[in-house]
Amino acid sequence: MTPLMLAGLVGASLVGLGLYGLILHPHPLRKLLAFNLIGNGVFLVFGIVARRGAAAGFRFDPVPQAMIITGIVVAFAASALAVAIILRLSAESGRVTLDPEAWTKPNGGDAT
Amino acid sequence: MIAELGTTTPDGYLLVLAILLPLVGIILSFILGGRSPERVALYSTPFGFALACAIAFHVGQAGKPIVYTIGGLPPPLGIALRADGISAVMLIAAAVIVTAAAFYARAKFATPHGVRESRSSLTFWIMLQAIWAALTIIFVGGDLFNLYVALELLTFAAVPLVCIDGRPETLAAALRYLLFALFGSISYLLGVALFYGAYGTMDIWLLAQRVQATPVVWTAAALMTVGLLAKTALFPLHLWLPPAHANAPAAASAVLSGLVVKGSFFLTLRLWFYVLPALPTDKIAAVLGWLGSAAIIAGSIIALRQARLKLLIAYSTVAQIGYLFLVFPLATGTQSWGAIGWSAGLMQLLAHAFAKAAMFFSAGLLAEALGHDQIAKLGGAARVLPLTFLTIALGGLSLMGLPPSGGFSAKWLMLQASIASGQWLWTLPILAGSLLAAGYVYRILAPALSDGQISLESAPKRSYEAIALALAMIAIALGFAPQTFFDFLEIGRPWRLGNHD
Amino acid sequence: MSLRPFLDVILAGLVLGVAIFTITARDLFAAVVGYVAYGLLLAFVWIRLYAPDVALTEAAVGSGVTGVLLITAGKRLGALKNPAPEAQPPLTLKLLIGVLAVLVAGALGAAILLLPDPPPSLAPEAAAAADSAGAGLGNPITAVLMSYRSFDTMLEKLVLILAVVGVWSVGADKAWGSAPAELRQPKATAPMVFLAQMLAPVGVLIGIHIFWTGANAPGGAFQGGALLAAMWMVIMMAQLAKLPRIDAQWLRVALVSGPAVFLIFGLAGEVTAGSFFAYPHSLAKPIILFIEAFMVLSITAALPMLVAGPPSERPDR
């Protein structure tokens, strides 16, 4: 098994694992962790593509690697925004749920 | 190759200017703060509109796409921007709706007196410009990774608008929207990675020449499509849309429903018609058509059962998005009916954008005037708010597909295309959707037109009603679009360029 | 040499094991801690893929700054008593989704194995063009980020700005303008102050070094900026410096300086080099480094602001 195949296995598994967690976990922070796992899996696929493209004296193709760095930054920004909303939600209502029905029934909270 | 799409055309700089205008606006708004964001946004809209018109003019005059390679570095290494017929039309539509939203939102998102800067005002004006910038890139982008960054820009701009009033239910709606959108972008990005791994480029035009029907390409296309569908809220991935669009302030809802979901749909079009014209796509087109049909039926039926006006309009968006996806079975292939299906899809895209923005604007005015938006308590409202209900009626006309309106043209052309292509089965959801739309529009108008005593909390300003009415009139006017308009939409369609022979 | 495959397999196993733990852990906080550990392990995978730039980014942002963000959030949410215990999804649904996940992973794995041979690569073009357009940048990734894909890089910095505005926007109306609260500790502890005093000067030096060396070796604006951001966070946590008010003019200017300078040079390129976002040949390297310096500033300001959360009225205690 070559390192590349191994990395491909890890990448694909991370995407699968993350997908499972993203759909099934009810807690938004757990969903966020799962999303980050998918993200890492995707970046690994980019990394494999970059490594395969080794040519012209480079050990990697710089184009996909540059894109991974852009991707990591964007994923972090997304996590920060999500965390801010989650924390605000818990502070406003004392609970964290994504179920829209939960807000409409028990006179779901006029804030302030 | 008829047109060379890898080199800059003389008028290509217009594309960069159209993108940079809102970007500069964001930066200025952020640094200056205070009351400036509002002014920056309002003053830049006419320029943006002018740029969009200039682009359309040049595209029409050249009869082929205009191109700009950024930094003078052509693909595969560099990023190209290209505007064809549909880009130009969408740019104008976006400029009009963003301008309308900006003027409509002036009162609600003005910085209050006695405050140097307010939270909702700064957020709204920056995010509005960001949505505009992201959409502009999406409409003219020629590089799949660049388009990914634009998609993320769109997400980061749209989500805070949903929860701008800070109530828990809007925060939950925004969070759900964010998670769906993030899933969508990451799935899209995975597809892009595979495309690069297979063909060493992300340029749409170069890919179109290289792509072959291999398992890798199918996997990449499937991943990108699922991601884009999640962002477009196509049934059954629509769950995030109604709470998000219904809870946002009206000015934001109009932009979200009228434009933002169209951004990811536009990329779905780009993917299947521009990147993958070489693939045998009949089966995929059928699947997308079926999902679209399910969306029409399910969205309309749920819309019928809503108690709140804004939720009804939001579910109507779910249904109308369904129509858009009928373009896939109706416009694939090179036969003449393909062109009819293509025109129909684009007409639906435009008509819905204007009609839905007008309806959300009206719903917002109505909620402010009455203090609620419960449909059951609208008795007699049409007499006190005639202009607002005229707008809702005109918008509804287009949603139902009654002549004369853009919605009618779209649905009529879809029927023509499905019969001409022998796919008569698609006529069923088209007609059923129209009937159901008639049902939910009737549900709004019937109580409003009935007798009843209703008191206004405050009368809406005439100018705001006029903005909504103007958009509804555009949706109607689209029904009178001449043949040259449809010819314009054909500019730059891949098979006309000769890639597909 | 022959040991390497074993080490690779162990590394892959560890990464997957910790990843499975973060998904399956019962406790929210445990899952968060697992994720941070997993991020560090992942950095090693990047080293093995000959991606030191990515490894640096992953270690600094993917596990470092994200770790602070998530652990703070996990601590606050873990302390929160959820009145209704989270309903476990039914077993059939779990199975169904499990099968779906396996199918997706399988299809993806197959697609990766089926990528064409010989693989397409832009490395030769990038190398050839690095001399002309990127003029003397020894690190091809910096050349790609700052030259060929400069438009992406500029947009990505704007995404960061939008995220900052988005994070601020979920605060309370009344608190608008004041400083965020998240990084404030109730009381600065002696070890924290000691750490900040000892680490920060060295860290700042290393951050600048990583940025500067990024022109020719692994590193660059983002990695250097992330390290500087971490140092600023440590200083603020030790209460050696206050969190800035979000309406502070210098903060706003620092945040947008990267994309703004980028835009100015991008526009100037039309005049000086004949195309937007092109650089005049002889000046390419200094211009790129100049723009990058402001991007470092932007990143140094943006990352702590993203972690610190919305402005808050809570007074300093």
Added chain:
Amino acid sequence: MITLLDLFSIAAIGVGTFFFVAGTVGLLRFPDSLTRLHALTKADNLGLGMVALGLIPRADSALSALKLIVIWVLVMLSGASTSQLIGRALRRGRK
């Protein structure tokens, strides 16, 4: 040819590895957090120090040798501080 320096490297890295293994075993086997912390710091400080020391003769320049030492010092610094912080948190938790 194995030179004296190579032998030194092997010995130092071997000792370092031993401390890492011992620290890890301690982390897994010790009964409570404070003792585990104790085991961990041994691995961090001594283990890493020996490994760094062993690698110095193999560094290709004086600068990279210096970098190795800086890494060791930085890890010690952050290790010591975090141990202190964790210890404090534990003590507060017990009260």
